[in-house]
Amino acid sequence: MINLNGTLQEETQFNLSIKNRGYQFGDALFETFKVVHGKILFLEDHYFRLMASMRILRMEIPMEFTMEFLQEEVLKTVQANNLSNGTARVRFTVDRGEGGKYTPLHKNINYNVVAEPLLTPFYSIDRDKSYEVDLFKDYYVAPGLLSTLKTNNKVINVLGSIYAQENQLQNCLLMNTEKQVVEALNGNLFLVKGDKIKSPPLQDGCLKGVMRKQIIELLLNMGDYEFSEASISPFELQKADELFVTNVITGIQPITKYRKKTFGTTIASLLVEKLNVKIRLS
Template sequence: MINLNGNLIEDSNFITSENRGYKYGDAVFETIKAVHGKLLFWEDHYFRLMASMRIMRMEIPMNFTMEFLESEILKTIEANALLKSSARVRLNVDRGDGGKYLPKLKAISYNISVEALATDFYSISKQDNYTVDLYKDFFVAPGLLSTLKTNNKAINVLGSIYADENGWENCLLLNTNKNVVEALNGNLFVVSGETIKTPPLEDGCLKGIMRKQLIEVIVNSGDYVIEEASISPFELQKADELFLSNVITGIQPILKYRKKEFVTTIAEDIIRRLNIKLRVS
């Protein structure tokens, strides 16, 4: 079942050919992990969504409160019999139908879809030989728009096809300054000794919810130093560990980049600390 503007409908043909999210990518979305009816990091998701809508000059409806959207998400989870398990939630917001580049109407439309997830909390996936490489056909533009979670994902689609054609699990994206920005589906962290680097938002990486959580965990650990700084491709092979983050997986270690193989020691420690934080919150 899909939630379309508060109405539960069957998951088929609920978007028309005139939908602006479909035609122009004129939409923003949040991907949320729900565990037994609890939306993880919901406050962070909500405020990122509100900020994204403002940047995209969408008029935020008066009823778009944190409580309202949470209730709509939970209603959709319940309708799909997933309240007692874990689920991936996609909350999509667009400007509905009509217009060319200039919208005809100011009205906002939303839809919510869910799918089951196999695991509740986070664990390190040591997927055999999780290998990545650089995607250099197209580049991310540094700046505010690149940090938003919008439906404009052409580079992620092309990079995913490129990775699949080469037998890799993922690719790392570069910005126009030739700095490493992120992976196709998550933020990047580079470990060297006790220092952990991640690209700054100014470089054009996604303003990831899990990125924010991991930075807080690292800052509060007392054992590691976090640095938000540009990352050169040359730093990757010199690193002790590389790992990716998103709210669904948590942390995905990179085991191989070109000829360099990596360990997962610090990634495992950080995911342990994250799970402790979730249990006590």
Template sequence: MINVNGTLIENAPFISSENRGYKYGDALFETIKVVYGKILFWEDHYFRLMSSMRIMRMEIPMNFTMEFLEEELLKTINVNGLAKSSVRVRLNVDRGEGGKYLPKEKTINYSIIVEKADSDFYTLPKTAEYTVDLYKDYFVAPGLLSTLKTNNKAINVLGSIYAEENELDNCLVLNTNKNVVEALNGNLFLVVGEHIKTPPIDDGCLKGIMRKQIIEVIVNSGDYVVEETSISPFELQKADELFITNVIVGIQPILRYRKKEFNTKISEDILKRLNTKLRLS
């Protein structure tokens, strides 16, 4: 069952050819993990969505409170029989129908789609290899829009096709200044000794929810130093570790970049600290 503006419908087409999210990518979304009815990092997701809607000049409905949207998420999970499961949720917000580039109305639609997630807590994926390379066909233009989770994901789609064609597990994306900004499906962290770097938001990376959590874990650890600073492609092969973060997987270590192989010692430690934080929250 899909939740469309509060109405639960069967899994069937529910948007028209005039939907602005479909026609122009005039839409935002949040990918959320829910474990046994607990929405992880819900406050962060909610405020990112509200901030993104303001940046996109969407008129936020009066009923779009944190409590209202939380209730809608849980309602959709429950009706799909997933209340006692780990769930991946996509909350999509668009500007309705009508108009060309200029919207005719100020309507806001939302939809919620849920599916069962693979695991309850965050664990390091058990893979023999996780190989990445740079995706250099197209570049991210640094700016506020590139930090939003919008439906405009052409680079991510083309990069994913490139990765499959070249037998890669993922690709790292560059901005127009030729700095590494993120992976196709998450933020990037680089480890050298006890020093950990991640690209700054100003470089054009997604303002990731898990990125924020990992930075807080590192700062509170007392064992590592984290720095938000630009990362050159030349630094990748000099790193001790590279890892990708998103709210569904948590941490995905990169095991190989070109001829360089990486360990996962720091990744494992940070992941343990993250899970401890979740248990205490």
């Protein structure tokens, strides 16, 4: 079942107009939630990111778009797909509907919600799993505010994913036009060297990730490591002790190999334990 503007429909009955602005121009935003046994993880962070992103894109936020409304629409969709007692991945998309060329004809906001099952409720790391990455250098991310948003403009991520598949890689790292490493195809990047851990700053063009925020908070509260938001050059990658990618669905994914360098998973494993404790206590 798909939730279109609050109305549940069978997927076979769902039709998206070719005039939809999200389809025609990428004039849309989305949030991806992980829902465990009817609980939306990090709901507040998702909600405030969505509201801030809509303001940046000059979307007129409907009065009913409260946190409670968002929660209700997500859980309604989860329940309609018989996933309330399991784990679900939910995508909540907002767009400006139909009409106009580059300039919209109206300020109406549409939304749709889709849900699919996930296997694991909490986060874990498979230490025996190989996870090899390389740089994707065909195209570059533009540094700046728009690159931090989860919009429907993800063509670089699509091309990078095809490149990874063609080269038997599990992921690729993206660079910005200043040749700084900003993120992975599907999440934020963290680099560990000794007791120092860093992640690219938002101004470099990385996604303003919800899981990125959780990991930064954990690192700042641990006190055993020096964390900084700082640019990462490609030359630093092979000198690192650990590299890992973060997103809400997977949690933390350690990178085990970049070119000829292999990496450990000690810090990533420690953070996963602390992340699961945080979720249970929240």
